[in-house]
Amino acid sequence: MGEVLLKAEKIDKHFGITHALDHVSITFNKGEIHALIGENGSGKSTLTSCLTGIYKKDSGTFILDGKEVSAANQVDGNHQGVAIIVQEIGTLSGLTVAENIFLGNEDQFTKFGIKNTAAMNKKAQEYLDSYGFNYIDAAKTIDDYNFEDRKLIEIVKSTYFNPKILVVDETTTALGQKGREELFKVMHKMRDMGSCVIFISHDLEEVIEQSDQISVLRDGVYIGTITKEEATTDRLKQLMVGREIGNNYYRTDYGEKISDEVVISVKNVSVKGQIDNLSLELHKGEILGIGGLSECGMHEVGKAIFGASYFREGSVTLGDGTPINSIPDAIKHSMAYASKDRDNESLVINDTICENICLPSLEDLKKGGVLSGKTMKEFADKFAKQMSTKMTGVDQFVSALSGGNKQKVVLARWIGKDSDLIILDSPTRGIDVKVKADIYAMMNRMRKEGKSIIMISEEIMELLGMADRILIMKDGKINGEFLRSEELRDTDLIDNMI
Numbered sequence: 001m002g003e004v005l006l007k008a009e010k011i012d013k014h015f016g017i018t019h020a021l022d023h024v025s026i027t028f029n030k031g032e033i034h035a036l037i038g039e040n041g042s043g044k045s046t047l048t049s050c051l052t053g054i055y056k057k058d059s060g061t062f063i064l065d066g067k068e069v070s071a072a073n074q075v076d077g078n079h080q081g082v083a084i085i086v087q088e089i090g091t092l093s094g095l096t097v098a099e100n101i102f103l104g105n106e107d108q109f110t111k112f113g114i115k116n117t118a119a120m121n122k123k124a125q126e127y128l129d130s131y132g133f134n135y136i137d138a139a140k141t142i143d144d145y146n147f148e149d150r151k152l153i154e155i156v157k158s159t160y161f162n163p164k165i166l167v168v169d170e171t172t173t174a175l176g177q178k179g180r181e182e183l184f185k186v187m188h189k190m191r192d193m194g195s196c197v198i199f200i201s202h203d204l205e206e207v208i209e210q211s212d213q214i215s216v217l218r219d220g221v222y223i224g225t226i227t228k229e230e231a232t233t234d235r236l237k238q239l240m241v242g243r244e245i246g247n248n249y250y251r252t253d254y255g256e257k258i259s260d261e262v263v264i265s266v267k268n269v270s271v272k273g274q275i276d277n278l279s280l281e282l283h284k285g286e287i288l289g290i291g292g293l294s295e296c297g298m299h300e301v302g303k304a305i306f307g308a309s310y311f312r313e314g315s316v317t318l319g320d321g322t323p324i325n326s327i328p329d330a331i332k333h334s335m336a337y338a339s340k341d342r343d344n345e346s347l348v349i350n351d352t353i354c355e356n357i358c359l360p361s362l363e364d365l366k367k368g369g370v371l372s373g374k375t376m377k378e379f380a381d382k383f384a385k386q387m388s389t390k391m392t393g394v395d396q397f398v399s400a401l402s403g404g405n406k407q408k409v410v411l412a413r414w415i416g417k418d419s420d421l422i423i424l425d426s427p428t429r430g431i432d433v434k435v436k437a438d439i440y441a442m443m444n445r446m447r448k449e450g451k452s453i454i455m456i457s458e459e460i461m462e463l464l465g466m467a468d469r470i471l472i473m474k475d476g477k478i479n480g481e482f483l484r485s486e487e488l489r490d491t492d493l494i495d496n497m498i
Contacts, residue, residue: 002029005196006051006165011060013046013220015400016392020046022220023060028165033187033197035211037204038240039432040404041390043220044200045087048167052084053077064164075104083163085183087170087403087430088343090154091142098124098138101157127160128153132182147341148179148294155186166190167198170403172206173429176294176458184210202404202432204233216240241434249437250465251444254486258468259284262319263421263452266305269314274300276476278314282421287443287453289467291460292497297476298456299340302423305454306330306337308345331360336419338410340426340456346410347398354380354394357413364417383412388438403430411439422446425456440466460490472496 006028013021021043028034036044050057053071062069064081071077074084091100098121102109109120124138133152142150151174159166168187172180187197187210201207207214208231216223216239223239261284269278274297282288290298303309305316307326316324324330330337339345347356357380358365365375380394387408391401398409407430414422424443428436443453443466457463463470472480472493480496482488 002031005030007063009061011050012058013050014058018392020220024222026215026222028196031191031194032212033191033199033210035199035207035214037207038217039434040402042217044217045169045402048169048198052082052167081164083158084167084169085154085158085171089150091150093143096139096141097153100142127156131156148175151175155183159186164195169200170430172201204236237433249440254484258286265317267315269304271300271304271309271312274476282452282454284452285447285450286468287447287455287466289463289470290456291463292473296473298473299425302337302425302456306423334420336414337423342406347406349399352395352397353384353391353409356398356409357383357416360417383416387412404432404435407431421452423454460493464488
């Protein structure tokens with residue numbers, strides 16, 4: 001047991017009637033990676049948000065290195081020695097890379113009210129280069145970089161000043177393999193310097209591999225802490241949910257014939273720099289898996305099919321020949337799309353659960369041309385509850401939900417719309433084991449009902465476990481195709497990714 005660095009003592013936090021944290025007390029030591037796990041809505045992110053200044057706790061104290069800390073905001077938290085890398089985008093559009101890295105700390109480059117931009121860019125570039133991210137230009141706007149590179153910039157932003165506590169909140173789910181390796185390097189470096197990394201992840205194998213200690217929260221209550229050596233995935237699952245969860249949540253059927261009926265045909269689709277002359281067909285009642293390494297182009301495929309890519313070339317047509325060239329076209333013809341980037345592309349964050357769920361179904365909900373608030377509320381409530389969304393009610397703002405509950409709202413929206421063709425990009429990103437099982441069961445049910453699903457995923461076991469057919473992409477092209485089989489192995493897919 002190392003020397004105590006941080007004590008969370010009787011931390012309490014309410015959101016309306018929801019008791020998000022109930023007198024939580026946990027000790028974190030110097031020189032350790034300390035994982036914090038639990039189901040969606042268990043209180044993990046709420047606890048670390050209270051520590052880092054994102055939320056204000058209701059009661060309790062944080063003692064860091066013998067002194068009480070209480071951050072008013074994230075910049076204040078940084079000044080007190082705590083930093084956080086969040087799951088969703090944590091950089092601001094419209095600013096340069098350097099401005100994002102030093103956001104709230106620009107004073108060091110300001111004299112007599114004038115900011116020395118060249119000095120700030122130079123210092124930011126030095127930090128980027130020291131992390132091995134020398135291909136990122138500090139002077140460019142943040143919008144010039146993709147989701148993964150922006151996460152790497154956040155890593156620099158959160159750690160260049162060597163905080164005593166670094167919170168990594170579900171960040172690995174937003175990163176591909178290369179990005180994860182870079183993040184783990186930084187986490188180990190921080191630990192070796194005597195800091196503590198609080199690591200939040202739903203990937204239990206990753207938790208066991210990377211962590212020294214593992215603490216469990218359930219429904220806002222601290223359950224206990226075990227060491228890496230004491231941990232197995234089954235034991236962690238049991239601690240998280242309070243009961244045994246088997247590994248049989250994937251499909252168990254093999255050898256089912258895929259229907260000959262084509263519901264959508266993609267021909268010679270290209271998006272410059274991302275997809276190169278891609279052609280595929282999706283059949284009725286089929287789950288088509290698309291996988292590959294993070295930058296292979298697979299995440300752009302979903303957007304291109306749904307009509308959300310501005311620079312798409314080639315054709316996307318339904319089985320009857322109807323072209324799909326825009327999002328309104330897609331929705332009108334019973335298509336749905338859930339993006340990997342929930343906060344920016346799948347949800348209206350600063351709106352209610354009700355408004356989000358009803359959005360694609362507004363025309364369907366009108367009676368005599370009139371849209372009733374009561375009808376909307378009943379509709380949203382039905383499908384939010386069907387997805388077991390943890391909420392105070394459908395009037396709650398989506399921004400107040402955990403990552404997993406946000407994903408449930410995205411799925412509730414399209415279940416409510418009763419779409420026939422569903423494109424799911426990273427459907428279980430940042431989702432706990434119980435909700436994963438619910439989503440897989442829902443997909444299986446939809447498949448049996450004759451609905452067709454394109455599942456884009458970086459998780460190999462998810463592809464093997466759920467897809468009827470798997471396309472592996474590399475450099476914007478399809479590099480391998482596999483039919484569902486008990487004999488199919490992860491190495492078969494990996495060989496076509498690399």
